[in-house]
Structure formats: structure tokens, C-alpha cells
Amino acid sequence: MKKNPANTTLRYSHTVPARTEELRVVREAVEREAVRFGFDPETAFRIALAVDEACANIIEHAYRDRMDSNFSVEIATDSNQFVITLYDSGTQFQPGRLPRLDIRQRARDHRQGGLGLHIINIVMDAVDYGTTSNSRNCLRLVKYLNGTH
Amino acid sequence: MKDFFISTREESPAWVVELGGYLDAHTAPQLEQTFQDMLERERYRIVVDFNQLDYISSAGLGVFMAFIEDVRENQGDIKLAGMTPKVFNVFDLLGFPMLYEIYDHRAEALNKFTEKVEDSTADS
Numbered sequence: 103m104k105k106n107p108a109n110t111t112l113r114y115s116h117t118v119p120a121r122t123e124e125l126r127v128v129r130e131a132v133e134r135e136a137v138r139f140g141f142d143p144e145t146a147f148r149i150a151l152a153v154d155e156a157c158a159n160i161i162e163h164a165y166r167d168r169m170d171s172n173f174s175v176e177i178a179t180d181s182n183q184f185v186i187t188l189y190d191s192g193t194q195f196q197p198g199r200l201p202r203l204d205i206r207q208r209a210r211d212h213r214q215g216g217l218g219l220h221i222i223n224i225v226m227d228a229v230d231y232g233t234t235s236n237s238r239n240c241l242r243l244v245k246y247l248n249g250t251h
Numbered sequence: 252m253k254d255f256f257i258s259t260r261e262e263s264p265a266w267v268v269e270l271g272g273y274l275d276a277h278t279a280p281q282l283e284q285t286f287q288d289m290l291e292r293e294r295y296r297i298v299v300d301f302n303q304l305d306y307i308s309s310a311g312l313g314v315f316m317a318f319i320e321d322v323r324e325n326q327g328d329i330k331l332a333g334m335t336p337k338v339f340n341v342f343d344l345l346g347f348p349m350l351y352e353i354y355d356h357r358a359e360a361l362n363k364f365t366e367k368v369e370d371s372t373a374d375s
Contacts, residue, residue, distance in 0.1 A: 122277035125308075147337060148344075154308050158276035205316070205350050214317040217309035217345060224344055 110185070113139075114177040120165045120190075122158065128175055129154045132186060135177050139184050140247055149245050152225040153186050155218030156241055164192025164239065182248055188241045189234065195241075197231045256303075257285055265296035265330075265364045267357060271303030274311035282311065286318045295327025298360040302333035307341050319350065328352070330360040 113135050118124050129150040136146035157173070165171045173190035203220045222229055228244035255278035256271045266289060274282060289297060299315075301307075315329060322329055332354040334342065342348065354360045 122275070125275050125277060126273060129306075144340065147340070151308060151341060154275060158308065158310060162276065203345060205346055209316050209319050209350055212317050212320060214313035217312055217316075220345060221309055221341075 110178045110180045110183075112176060112178045114175070116175050117172050118157070118175060119169070120161045120171040120173055120192075121169050122161055125154050125157055125161075128157050131175075132177065136184060136245075139179055141184070141245070145245070148225045149184065149186075152222045152243060153188075155221050156186075156188055156243065159195070159218055160188060160190045160192060160239075160241075164190050164195065166193070168192075182246055184245045184247065186243045188243075189238045191238050194233070194239050195231060255281065257281055259285060259289070262298070262361055265298050265361055266294045267361075268297060268299045269303065270299065270301055271305075273306040274304060275306065275308040276310040279308075279310035279314055282314045283317070286314060290318065290321060293325070295322050295325040296364050297322065297327065297329045298357050298364070299329060299331050300333045300357040301331065301335070301338050302357070304335070304338055307338050309345075312342065312345065312347065315347075315351065328364075330354065330363060332357040332360040 114131055116128070116131065118128060132153045133146045133150035136149045137143060141149065153175075157175070160173050171190075171192065173188060176187045176189075178185045178187070200219055200223055222243065225245075226243045227246050228242070230242040232240045232242070234240050254272045255274060258269045260267055268285060268289075270282070272278070315331075319329055330352045331342075333356060334353065339353070342351075342353070352360070352363065354363075
């Protein structure tokens, strides 16, 4: 494992073809690393689920299923933070305020999409959208081992 | 983890959809197609058996969300059964137990449909 600035350790770095069949590989890696870092199996499973949702959004919305594209997944940790960062070059996501989840209304409206964002926000302690210096989209997902910053 | 599989069969008075493996953005379109086919054939009493399903993401949950109103408008229901704790955890995260009947075993879900059929026969 390589030491990064600010006392973080890069535990995993992988470039992933933007295809939904790759989701399984990513979530298995995230779950494995989360358990190694010290999360209980249920929390590790939830973190992998949140990352799965974020990757699926990149594939289906940022790249609109353009299968020749790819995105990057990095996992870095310090003593208390488990940080997953996703980089892509697709259409930028404009985060707004996430409305309250009303599943009865969604069912009445036959609304199928958008649930992944709720899962990401429920599971992760911090979610930050940004842009890198080379204009790539960057989504940073943080989970604290001890529940607080 | 197994690949995804789906099968349907009639267990009167309902249709059972058995799911196995992983249900995510890659495999959810297969489930969507299955529900579309069931509705086209006017099969509105549906029990989904999750007994062999290892994983579900929001893409899978979204399919249930998309069809539940159409099914209920036709006096049917989608009842869910046999979830592992992991899979139930995902449904529970978004409050789905408010919207769906969830049973430990598919026989219980099928019995609910049987009771309803008997009630409606007694009423007529």
C-alpha cells in the first residue's frame, strides 16, 4: 500500500470499463477493503452498496451507457476515515437538495429511478461532488470508522 | 456469488417469481421484462421468492416500484418472501416494508392470496 499526502494510505486503485457487468467487481473490492479496514460485515456491505449505486449512476447517466468509456475507483484511508473516490469524464452531475423520499408517491408515479442517491446519502457520512484540475468529475464518499469525524 | 437467474411458475392462486444470484443495474432489465410479460398476460397475483438472491441494489428495488400500482389497480398484489437479512436490509433502508407485504416464507405469501380468493368466493 502506498502512502499519500495528509497521512492517508491508498488501499485500492482501479480503472473500470463503464459497463454494468463491472459493478460486481467494484462492490466486491469495496466490501473486502471495508472489512479489512475494520468495519463490521453489515456496514461493509452497505458501503459497497452505496458505491455500487454511485458507479451505476456514472455508467447510466454521466456516460449514458457509452460502453467505450471508463472511470476510476480509489480507496484511501487514514486512522478513522474510509474514503472512496470515483473519477469520470462524463456529463457532470449537478447535485441539488435531495427531496424527502416518499415511496408511496413514487409508486403512484411509477417512478423507478433516483433511489440510488437516497441510498448513498443514508449510508455515507459525507458525499462531495467536485471537479479535478484536469476537468474530470470527482465524487468523494466518506465513512467514519467510529461514526464521527 | 452466483450469476443472476429468474424463473416463473404458477402455484395457484398466484404466480411465483424465483430470483437468485445478484440483482443490480446489470441484471434488473431481465426482471423488468419478466414483470412486463406477466402484466401483458394479466397475471396480477405475484409472489416473489428471494430465497436464493444474494444481492439487490436500487435498480432491483426500482422494478418493484414501477409495477406495484398497475398490479394493485387490477386487484392483485406483489408479495415478497424469503429474503436473506442482507437483502431485507436494502429494502428496509428505503422504507419498502411500508409499501409491500414481506413474509419469511413463500408459502405464507401464497396463503394470503388463497385467503383472499376464499373471502371473495364467500362474499359472492
